[in-house]
Amino acid sequence: MALYGSTYAGYGFGTLVTVVIAYGILDLIVNGRWFNIAYLIETPSPYFWASMGIGLCIGLSVIGAAWGILLTGVSIVGAAVKTPRIRTKNLISIIFCEVVAIYGLIVAIVFSSKLSNAIPVSGWSREALYAGYAMFWAGLTVGMANLACGVCVGVVGSSCALADAADPQLFVKVLVIEIFGSIIGLFGLIVGLLMTGRVTPFK
Amino acid sequence: MESITFNIDNGYLDGIVRGFKSGILSISNYLNLTQCETLDDLKLQLAATDYGNFLQNEPSPLATTTITERAREKLVAEFQYIRQNAGPELAKFLDYITYSYMIDNIILLITGTLHERDTHELLERCHPLGMFDSIAALCVATNVQELFNTVLVETPIAPYFEKCLSAQDLDEMNIEIIRNTLYKAYLEDFYEYTQTLGPTTAEVMGEILKFEADRRVINITINSFGTELSKDDRAKLFPTCGRLFPDGTSRLAKADDQDQVRLAIELYSEYRKFFDQGPGTERSLEDRFFEYEVYLNKRAFLQQFHYGVFYAFLKLKEQEIRNIVWIAECIAQQQKERINDYIPIF
Numbered sequence: 001m002a003l004y005g006s007t008y009a010g011y012g013f014g015t016l017v018t019v020v021i022a023y024g025i026l027d028l029i030v031n032g033r034w035f036n037i038a039y040l041i042e043t044p045s046p047y048f049w050a051s052m053g054i055g056l057c058i059g060l061s062v063i064g065a066a067w068g069i070l071l072t073g074v075s076i077v078g079a080a081v082k083t084p085r086i087r088t089k090n091l092i093s094i095i096f097c098e099v100v101a102i103y104g105l106i107v108a109i110v111f112s113s114k115l116s117n118a119i120p121v122s123g124w125s126r127e128a129l130y131a132g133y134a135m136f137w138a139g140l141t142v143g144m145a146n147l148a149c150g151v152c153v154g155v156v157g158s159s160c161a162l163a164d165a166a167d168p169q170l171f172v173k174v175l176v177i178e179i180f181g182s183i184i185g186l187f188g189l190i191v192g193l194l195m196t197g198r199v200t201p202f203k
Numbered sequence: 204m205e206s207i208t209f210n211i212d213n214g215y216l217d218g219i220v221r222g223f224k225s226g227i228l229s230i231s232n233y234l235n236l237t238q239c240e241t242l243d244d245l246k247l248q249l250a251a252t253d254y255g256n257f258l259q260n261e262p263s264p265l266a267t268t269t270i271t272e273r274a275r276e277k278l279v280a281e282f283q284y285i286r287q288n289a290g291p292e293l294a295k296f297l298d299y300i301t302y303s304y305m306i307d308n309i310i311l312l313i314t315g316t317l318h319e320r321d322t323h324e325l326l327e328r329c330h331p332l333g334m335f336d337s338i339a340a341l342c343v344a345t346n347v348q349e350l351f352n353t354v355l356v357e358t359p360i361a362p363y364f365e366k367c368l369s370a371q372d373l374d375e376m377n378i379e380i381i382r383n384t385l386y387k388a389y390l391e392d393f394y395e396y397t398q399t400l401g402p403t404t405a406e407v408m409g410e411i412l413k414f415e416a417d418r419r420v421i422n423i424t425i426n427s428f429g430t431e432l433s434k435d436d437r438a439k440l441f442p443t444c445g446r447l448f449p450d451g452t453s454r455l456a457k458a459d460d461q462d463q464v465r466l467a468i469e470l471y472s473e474y475r476k477f478f479d480q481g482p483g484t485e486r487s488l489e490d491r492f493f494e495y496e497v498y499l500n501k502r503a504f505l506q507q508f509h510y511g512v513f514y515a516f517l518k519l520k521e522q523e524i525r526n527i528v529w530i531a532e533c534i535a536q537q538q539k540e541r542i543n544d545y546i547p548i549f
Contacts, residue, residue: 071210078218082225155206158214159507162221 046124046132047115053139054111057192060143061104064150064185068097071154072161079165086164089171093157096178100150100185107142107192111135116201131199138195145188152181205401209508212290217507220516223281224504226253227523229549236530237542242267245531267531274524279331282517296400296510299393300517302360304333306389309360310382312341313350317378335359363388383423383440390416394444400510407503407511414499416445417474418492424455424464425488446471486544493546497522501548519548 028034072093080087114131124132160174210217228236232252239245242265246258257273258265286297308329315325322342329338340354355361363385390412397408420441427437438456441448447455454467465478477491486494496518503515526545533542 067207071207071214074210074214075218078215079222081219082222151207158210162218162507165218165221166225 046128049132050111050115050135053136054108055139056136056143057111057139058104058108058143060140061107061146061150062101064147065097065101065104066150067147068100068150068152068154068157069094071151072097072157075158075161079161083165085168086161086171090157090161090164092175093153093160093178096153096182097150097157099182100146100153103185103189104142104146107139107189110193111139111196114196114199114201127200131196134196134199138192141195142188142192145191146185149182149185149188152184153178156181205403206508209401213293213510216285216288216293217512220285220512221504223253224512224516224519227519227548228252228526230547233526233530233545233547236527237539239530239534242270242531242535245270245534249527267528267535270531271524271528274527275331278517278520278524281520282332285513292400293510293513296396297513298359299396300514301332302363302389302393303386304330305335305358305360306333306363306382306385308333308338309341309355310378310385312338313381314378316342360385360389363392380436380440383419386419387440387442390419390442391444397510403506403509404511407506407509408514411496411499411503411511411514413445414473414495416442417447417451417471418496420445420447420452420455421464421468421474421477421488424458425461428460446473490544490546493522493525497546497548522546523548 024035027036033039072090076086076090076093080090114135156174156178160171160178163170163174232248235248236245239248243263246265249258250256254274254277257277258270261269261273282297286294289297311329312325315328322339325342326339335358337354337357341350355364394409394412394416397412398405400408423437423440434456438452441452441456443449443452445452451467451471455464458464458467468474468478473495477488477495500515500518500522503509503511526548529545530542533539
């Protein structure tokens with residue numbers, strides 16, 4: 001399965017590059033412009049950017065959490081066959097991964113409450129544009145941080161389960177490592193909320 | 204990147220194998236075993252370990268061969284469980300491990316057929332991990348060419364036979380040359396394969412297989428003193444995937460006695476200590492090789508997210524079975540002076 005993942009990524013990336021270059025050439029032929037980045041950024045409405053940010057936030061967070069639970073869960077199941085006593089204690093690792101998804105959910109809810117109906121009067125207002133861009137990048141920040149955090153907690157949780165099965169005294173010590181790992185997600189949450197702190201609901 | 208993708212296919216079996224490894228007998232278990240007076244005591248002591256009641260249905264005068272067979276059956280059952288549940292990459296890795304047993308089985312059957320032994324008796328003596336579908340047909344063929352064309356070309360070890368197709372006659376000496384050439388081809392192929400499985404597996408299995416290759420080089424050299432094996436033929440049997448290649452192997456190919464072997468090994472710090480005859484060290488070279496192999500296999504468990512744990516588990520359990528058999532034999536023959544010469548694992 002890991003093999004299939006890498007070939008899909010390869011195909012996906014190849015397709016993406018082809019599409020981007022094809023779009024660029026088409027734009028050049030039709031409109032006489034070659035990759036006008038400013039046009040690409042300014043033309044979509046702030047709603048697009050904000051919604052995209054919210055989507056990325058929850059989407060990437062959930063991928064991180066799911067990946068972490070996958071990594072930890074199989075190790076707990078495998079190790080618990082021989083040492084059933086580790087089952088309940090190691091659910092803490094799964095909870096740490098789940099918390100990552102909750103961070104993403106909180107941020108997505110907070111951001112979506114800042115969206116409101118607004119009518120562009122001769123172009124978008126400065127606050128609206130700021131709101132759009134801020135929410136996009138804040139959402140991306142929170143999403144990527146939670147992706148990394150979820151995977152990190154998953155790997156450490158897997159090692160925690162196996163170490164606990166071998167020697168019960170190791171559990172608390174490896175759990176401390178996991179706690180440090182889960183702080184990464186918290187950092188993403190804080191930065192995301194700071195970035196959109198000055199976004200007024202007038203949009 | 205393997206730490207985030209290894210568990211997708213292999214996480215459960217990694218946990219299972221580490222569970223099996225935690226059941227390997229420790230020094231306190233061995234102390235209890237060495238203090239047994241009879242084989243029935245041994246059976247009682249083993250019942251308290253991970254082995255459980257594996258000897259429950261055996262009739263009362265217990266023989267050491269029975270203990271060996273049952274212990275090996277248990278190991279094979281555990282290996283088959285892992286193999287049945289394995290994902291594609293792990294399945295290929297485990298199949299590679301079984302090829303060495305296949306080579307042993309084929310050589311056993313060829314030798315047995317030459318000496319006109321009974322087919323069923325031979326098949327019973329084959330190692331269960333090295334069985335393949337058409338193995339019984341090996342007893343029918345009479346020379347190597349026919350053997351290859353009818354039976355062996357379908358087995359996974361067919362590529363290894365290409366290197367020794369020139370051995371046409373089947374007397375005693377050439378069978379051993381066939382075995383060693385096959386094993387050389389297998390070891391080199393296995394080494395190349397493990398180097399493609401990600402950095403951790405490459406490092407862990409690389410260490411283990413390099414030592415295996417060097418061990419064979421040294422053993423072939425020492426065993427060929429006083430036989431009519433020419434130096435060129437000897438050099439052709441050395442696997443090339445070890446540390447001793449190319450410098451050490453060329454020197455060992457020209458060596459004539461134990462001292463020249465020692466001189467050739469002097470440059471390799473890991474192997475120098477095998478030849479040190481310090482005071483109070485009465486272990487034979489073979490024992491020291493086993494000890495070092497156990498050390499390398501134990502190290503495999505210190506890293507996570509690699510395939511080496513499966514190989515290391517199999518080899519450590521085999522060593523454990525050898526230890527139990529040694530202790531059982533010492534007890535059965537009432538020769539307890541050397542009972543502590545087993546190789547402790549954990």
